[in-house]
Each structure stands twice: as C-alpha cells, then as structure tokens.
Amino acid sequence: MNSLHYQSYLGAVAGVARDDYAAHRRAVESGEAIEVASKDGRVRMGLAPLPWDSDILGMPAMRVRDVFHAPGAAGDYAAWDQAARRLDAALRKAGAAFADARIRLGDYAALEAFEANGWRVKDVLNIYYAALAGRTLNETPREDQNAIMCAPIGPVEAAAVFSRCGRLFPEARMRNDHVIPPEVADAFYARLFESVTAREGGVAYGAAVDGQYAGAALYREDDGLRDLGFGLAYLWEIFVRPEYRGRGLGRRLLEAVLRDAARRHDAFEIGTQVSNLAANGLYCAAGMRLVANAITLHWRR
Numbered sequence: 530m531n532s533l534h535y536q537s538y539l540g541a542v543a544g545v546a547r548d549d550y551a552a553h554r555r556a557v558e559s560g561e562a563i564e565v566a567s568k569d570g571r572v573r574m575g576l577a578p579l580p581w582d583s584d585i586l587g588m589p590a591m592r593v594r595d596v597f598h599a600p601g602a603a604g605d606y607a608a609w610d611q612a613a614r615r616l617d618a619a620l621r622k623a624g625a626a627f628a629d630a631r632i633r634l635g636d637y638a639a640l641e642a643f644e645a646n647g648w649r650v651k652d653v654l655n656i657y658y659a660a661l662a663g664r665t666l667n668e669t670p671r672e673d674q675n676a677i678m679c680a681p682i683g684p685v686e687a688a689a690v691f692s693r694c695g696r697l698f699p700e701a702r703m704r705n706d707h708v709i710p711p712e713v714a715d716a717f718y719a720r721l722f723e724s725v726t727a728r729e730g731g732v733a734y735g736a737a738v739d740g741q742y743a744g745a746a747l748y749r750e751d752d753g754l755r756d757l758g759f760g761l762a763y764l765w766e767i768f769v770r771p772e773y774r775g776r777g778l779g780r781r782l783l784e785a786v787l788r789d790a791a792r793r794h795d796a797f798e799i800g801t802q803v804s805n806l807a808a809n810g811l812y813c814a815a816g817m818r819l820v821a822n823a824i825t826l827h828w829r830r
C-alpha cells in the first residue's frame with residue numbers, strides 16, 4: 530500500500546525506511562484507529578478520535594490519521610469516492626462533529642472524492658527540510674550582539690509568550706474555518722504551543738531588541754521517527770512582533786533553533802502555508818529544501 534501522507538518524502542530524502550502501512554495495521558488491530566476502506570480494499574484509511582481537540586473545540590473531533598492506496602489506484606476516483614462515502618458514515622456512526630485530514634497535494638482523485646463528500650480545503654502547506662549533520666551555521670554578527678539578544682527561554686516564559694502569538698498567524702487552518710470562532714482558534718493555538726513547550730524535548734528561543742521582547746521560536750522532536758533511530762525536529766512556531774519585522778530577527782531566531790537542534794537531531798522540518806510569503810522567504814533564504822506539499826481538509830456534521 531502506498532501512503533498519501535506528506536511525510537512519505539522522508540524515505541527518499543533522509544533514507545529512513547519506515548512502513549506506514551504496518552503502523553496503520555497495528556493501530557487498527559490495537560483499537561487505536563478504525564479502518565475505513567473501499568469495497569475492493571484498494572483504498573484504506575485510519576480514523577481516530579482527537580480527545581485534546583474535542584476538549585478545546587467543544588465538539589467531538591476525529592482525524593483521518595493515514596490514507597493509503599494499492600499501487601495503481603491513486604487515480605481511481607470511484608474507489609476514493611466509495612471510501613470517502615464510507616468515511617462519512619463512519620464519522621457519523623462514531624458521533625463526530627468535526628474531523629480533519631491531511632493528504633499530499635497533487636493526489637487529485639482523492640482530493641476530489643473528499644470534496645464531493647463535504648470536506649473543505651483549509652490550507653495548503655509547503656514542507657521544508659534541512660539535514661543538520663555537518664551543517665555550519667552563521668554565528669551572531671558581532672555588531673548586533675548588544676542590541677539583539679536571542680536565547681533559550683524556559684517553559685513558563687515560553688508558555689506566556691506563545692499563548693499570545695496565535696493572532697499573529699492569520700493563515701493557520703483553524704482561523705480559516707468559519708465554524709470555529711476566532712477566540713476558540715486562538716485558544717486552540719495557545720493550548721497547542723503551551724503543551725509543546727511543556728512536553729519533554731520542547732525548546733523555545735526568545736528574541737529581544739534593546740531588552741524588549743520582539744519574537745520567539747519553538748521546536749520539538751517529532752515522535753514518529755524516534756523508534757527508527759532518526760532524530761527529526763519540527764518547528765512548531767516562529768514569529769516576530771509586527772513592529773520588529775524586516776530587521777533580521779526571524780533569520781536570527783531560525784539560525785538559533787537550527788544550531789540548537791543540530792546538537793541532538795539529524796534533520797529539521799518546517800511546514801508553512803503557501804500563502805505565507807514572509808515565512809516561505811525566510812526558510813528559502815536559510816537554504817532549506819522544499820520537499821513536499823500537503824493539503825489540509827476539514828469535515829463537519
């Protein structure tokens with residue numbers, strides 16, 4: 530079975546041989562996920578509840594956590610449509626009010642079947658990747674050292690900083706879903722960043738100009754690849770307060786987290802909306818490689 534998950538690029542780029550379908554089977558067999566398939570079994574998906582999201586959104590939420598097709602079935606609209614209809618039935622049976630799914634951009638038969646069954650596109654992501662081994666990173670230019678400070682911040686300070694930054698990030702998918710009120714989307718991102726910061730391995734950096742707090746960045750190891758002995762770090766957020774943008778702070782924060790991550794991880798991944806020109810510009814300027822595109826869909830009863 531071929532995976533439609535955007536991270537399937539990792540096998541090619543990082544040389545990590547992982548079997549997503551075997552992991553899917555294990556999740557289904559352990560009861561962690563419900564399997565939904567087309568009649569001929571050539572399209573299969575895993576569906577799982579999202580307790581954390583359900584709590585914040587105030588409605589039962591689920592996720593299509595993985596999507597697979599048999600070799601040659603990628604363009605078989607009838608199979609995708611059948612699976613998407615069954616998915617709709619499974620979501621209703623499970624009592625879901627909201628669901629999300631992420632597939633690779635370019636899998637148009639799957640996308641069309643999702644859309645025909647009520648799913649709506651909420652964002653399109655560019656995924657960037659950098660190998661960290663042997664990476665040499667610019668050190669802070671000397672003349673900046675007094676004016677701009679870029680340093681790790683502890684969980685308490687980081688939680689306070691990131692709880693306020695959701696509003697600075699208008700492209701995010703939860704902010705583009707009109708059934709989710711803006712204050713709920715803000716609370717969602719505040720809680721998300723708070724939990725990433727508080728969990729083991731969460732690393733936050735803050736930037737200050739002349740002692741004034743001006744921006745921050747947050748990354749954490751991606752859990753999925755640890756068992757394979759590959760350390761992938763994932764950037765959850767980077768932002769610079771509007772009045773400090775265009776002065777090189779974003780670049781400094783990104784370099785600081787890449788340098789920090791290079792000490793214990795093999796590679797670094799960042800996803801950002803294709804519409805976010807500043808973020809795409811920042812990652813390209815830092816020499817990161819665009820390795821995948823993903824599309825996020827939302828469903829609601």
Ligand SMILES: CC(C)(COP(=O)(O)OP(=O)(O)OC[C@H]1O[C@@H](n2cnc3c(N)ncnc32)[C@H](O)[C@@H]1OP(=O)(O)O)[C@@H](O)C(=O)NCCC(=O)NCCS
Nearest residue numbers: 767768769774775776777778779780801807808810811814
């Ligand atoms: C993305 C962001 C962090 C950039 O911070 P910044 O301090 O303004 O960026 P810098 O001044 O360090 O710019 C570094 C490089 O990024 C690129 N860049 C920055 N802003 C850009 C813009 N508006 N358009 C295109 N490229 C841009 C440029 O290549 C720039 O290099 P250059 O000045 O030599 O051309 C900032 O715009 C931001 O906070 N945005 C809102 C939050 C957000 O969307 N975060 C990304 C989440 S994935």
